[in-house]
Structure formats: structure tokens, C-alpha cells
Amino acid sequence: MDAKEPSVAFGLIREAFDHAPLGMVIVDATGVIVLVNDGLERLLGYRRAQLIGQPVERLLPERFAASHRAQRTLYHEHPAERAMGTGRELNARHEDGHLIAVEIGLSPISVGDERFVLGTLVDVTERRRLESELALAHKRQTLANLASGVAHDFNNFLVGILGYAELTQQDKTLRPETRAYIDTIIETTLQARTYVRQVLRVARNDEPRREAIHWEPELYRIEKVLRLSLPTNTTLQVSVAPNAAPVRADPIELQQILMNLLTNAIYASKNKGGAIRVEVAEVPVEAENETSSVSREPGAQVRLSVIDEGEGMAPDVLRRVFDPFFTTKPPGEGTGLGMGVIWRIVNDLGGTIQLDSREGHGTRVDVVLPVSPDDNPPRKHREPNGKHSRLPHVEDEERRAEVGP
Numbered sequence: 001m002d003a004k005e006p007s008v009a010f011g012l013i014r015e016a017f018d019h020a021p022l023g024m025v026i027v028d029a030t031g032v033i034v035l036v037n038d039g040l041e042r043l044l045g046y047r048r049a050q051l052i053g054q055p056v057e058r059l060l061p062e063r064f065a066a067s068h069r070a071q072r073t074l075y076h077e078h079p080a081e082r083a084m085g086t087g088r089e090l091n092a093r094h095e096d097g098h099l100i101a102v103e104i105g106l107s108p109i110s111v112g113d114e115r116f117v118l119g120t121l122v123d124v125t126e127r128r129r130l131e132s133e134l135a136l137a138h139k140r141q142t143l144a145n146l147a148s149g150v151a152h153d154f155n156n157f158l159v160g161i162l163g164y165a166e167l168t169q170q171d172k173t174l175r176p177e178t179r180a181y182i183d184t185i186i187e188t189t190l191q192a193r194t195y196v197r198q199v200l201r202v203a204r205n206d207e208p209r210r211e212a213i214h215w216e217p218e219l220y221r222i223e224k225v226l227r228l229s230l231p232t233n234t235t236l237q238v239s240v241a242p243n244a245a246p247v248r249a250d251p252i253e254l255q256q257i258l259m260n261l262l263t264n265a266i267y268a269s270k271n272k273g274g275a276i277r278v279e280v281a282e283v284p285v286e287a288e289n290e291t292s293s294v295s296r297e298p299g300a301q302v303r304l305s306v307i308d309e310g311e312g313m314a315p316d317v318l319r320r321v322f323d324p325f326f327t328t329k330p331p332g333e334g335t336g337l338g339m340g341v342i343w344r345i346v347n348d349l350g351g352t353i354q355l356d357s358r359e360g361h362g363t364r365v366d367v368v369l370p371v372s373p374d375d376n377p378p379r380k381h382r383e384p385n386g387k388h389s390r391l392p393h394v395e396d397e398e399r400r401a402e403v404g405p
Contacts, residue, residue, distance in 0.1 A: 045095035079108030233273030268310030
């Protein structure tokens with residue numbers, strides 16, 4: 001296709017056109033590019049010779065090319081100044097194929113009997129990124145305000161549960177197994193109260209009290225609380241490497257990470273079953289994903305992995321998993337707060353979190369945290385099976401049958 005470049009009118013403005021800071025393109029009435037400027041070459045990576053004489057659809061995402069031809073014809077029938085891209089997303093196609101977020105302005109031009117359209121393109125990638133970050137910040141502030149109110153009210157319910165459980169515990173006629181159930185209620189309620197305090201602290205931006213935390217005591221506490229929640233077709237396998245150093249965190253922060261990740265794994269496994277594996281191992285910085293956005297000094301790190309064989313996540317769900325209030329659970333079964341809380345805690349601790357999931361093939365979550373410079377001895381705890389334990393659900397089957405499905 002021969003290039004058409006009107007010589008008189010364009011000759012007078014060519015210098016200003018070429019040096020304009022915006023990307024600019026001129027298209028004739030048939031949709032053929034007749035002129036582009038230096039700004040467009042910089043923006044989209046094409047050389048001028050690659051574009052002149054080509055249909056303007058070459059600059060668009062391929063999926064919009066067909067519909068654009070009809071829109072272009074309609075525009076030439078009713079030409080007018082038009083700003084595009086404000087309030088909605090538009091993209092231009094770079095020479096290498098990737099898309100660039102742009103705003104586009106259209107202006108009709110007449111030269112003699114010929115009509116052209118001047119298009120200006122502005123790269124708004126950075127603006128969109130900042131707008132997205134601002135929107136996310138507003139969501140998180142909303143989450144903090146909501147969490148503060150909910151935590152306060154929830155704490156009142158826990159006080160009632162704890163009080164009545166302690167009163168019942170004083171009954172000397174209780175059977176030993178009933179007393180054991182009440183002990184579990186009290187322990188679980190006290191655990192819930194620590195979570196409420198953590199939520200309030202996060203909502204108020206209070207400084208956490210961090211110390212060297214060893215993994216085994218915290219894992220045992222979480223195992224004890226969640227064991228009765230396991231589906232009958234699911235097992236929980238815990239492995240803590242002998243060289244897994246402590247991490248510096250608030251105990252409640254680590255408990256929240258473990259509780260949320262394991263609760264999600266249990267929910268994902270309720271239909272398919274299988275093993276839920278919890279693995280803790282020390283890894284060097286070099287073993288971390290190179291795309292990590294967190295920059296740290298070289299040194300040892302600890303990786304917590306929670307791996308299930310459950311339903312997995314579709315790509316569109318995986319992309320939104322850390323969004324506040326986003327959940328795929330039905331009403332009454334999820335708030336969409338858990339993964340957002342994990343993201344904030346891990347980020348505050350200077351760590352990274354990565355997910356690998358395929359629909360129908362389970363999920364793996366890796367949380368990598370810097371090790372603590374302190375090495376205090378672990379707090380005493382009752383661990384039934386040593387450092388590498390396999391906790392099959394069958395040992396609690398009788399108790400679960402009494403509690404109900």
C-alpha cells in the first residue's frame with residue numbers, strides 16, 4: 001500500500017509535529033497511517049517505515065481490530081474532537097506485542113478536499129499504577145476500620161463463652177472426657193482472644209512486640225485447635241527441618257499466618273481430601289524468586305510451605321487472592337479478609353509470599369521470612385511425635401463423631 005503524505009500543510013508543521021512530547025499519528029479516511037512522530041516511535045517501539053501505509057489497527061490490541069474498523073467508519077461520517085480513555089481502560093500495542101495503557105485524543109483535520117484524523121497518545125501506565133495503589137490503600141483503611149469495630153464486638157462474645165466455660169469447669173460431677181472438651185473450649189477461646197487483640201492492634205497501627213519465635217510450639221498449638229476441623233478424608237502432615245531457625249515476629253502474627261493458611265487448605269480439601277503438608281525449612285536468599293519486590297541484605301531465611309491437594313484456584317481468582325474482601329466462599333462461610341491480613345503481616349516482617357495453584361490440582365503457598373538474629377531456646381510444649389510428625393485424622397474420629405459433622 002502506497003504511503004500518502006500531503007506535502008504542503010504537513011510540511012509547515014512537520015518540525016513541531018516530530019518534536020511534540022506526545023505520541024502522534026495521522027490517519028486518512030480509509031484508516032491508513034500517513035504520518036507518525038518521534039514520540040509515537042518512542043512510545044510504541046516501531047520505526048516510522050513500519051507504520052506508514054499500514055492500517056491504524058496495527059496499533060490496537062488484536063481483539064479490538066475488527067470492531068474498530070466499524071467505529072472508524074462511523075467517526076469519519078461524524079468527525080469531532082474526542083477524548084478517549086478517561087474513565088475506562090484503553091491500550092495500544094507495542095512493537096514487541098505487549099500492551100501499554102494510554103489515553104487517546106482524536107481531532108479531525110481537513111487538507112484541501114481530503115480528511116484526516118490526528119490521534120494523540122499519552123502513556124498513563126504510571127498513573128494507573130498509582131491510582132490502583134491508592135484504591136488498594138482506601139480498601140485497606142476501610143478494612144482496618146471495619147476490623148476494629150468487628151473485633152471489639154466479637155471480643156464481647158468471647159468473654160461470655162469463656163466465662164460460662166470456666167463456670168462449667170467448676171462442676172465437680174463432670175466426666176473426665178467432658179472436662180477435656182471444656183478445656184479445649186477454653187484454650188480455643190483464649191486463642192481467639194489473642195487474634196482479636198492482633199486485629200485491634202493492626203487496625204490502630206500499634207507497634208507489635210516481636211521476639212524470636214520457634215516454629216514447633218506455634219505449629220503444635222495450631223494443630224491442636226484445627227485437628228477436629230479436618231475432613232474425615234484428610235490428613236495433616238507437619239515437617240520442621242532440624243536447622244529451621246526462629247523468626248523475629250509477634251507470636252500472634254505467626255499464629256495468624258499459620259491459622260489462615262491451614263484453614264484455607266482445609267476448606268479447599270473438604271471435597272477432594274488428601275494430605276495437607278506443612279513444611280518449614282531454612283533457605284538461602286539466592287533460592288528465593290528473583291521477581292520478589294522486597295529487597296533485603298543477603299542472609300538466611302526460613303520458608304514455610306502449606307501444600308494441599310484440594311480444589312485449586314483458577315487464574316482470575318489467583319490474581320485477586322490478596323484483595324481485601326475478595327472471597328470465593330458462599331455467604332456466611334468467608335469474609336475475604338484472611339489472605340489480606342497474611343499479606344500485610346508478611347510484608348511488615350520483611351518477607352515474601354508466593355502462591356502456585358491450578359484449578360483441580362491443589363495449592364502451594366510459600367512464605368519466606370528472615371531468620372531472627374536471636375536464638376532463644378524454644379518455649380516448652382507438648383509435642384506427641386517429635387520434629388517430623390504425621391497427624392492422621394483417624395485418631396480424633398471418635399471425638400468428631402460425638403461433636404457432629
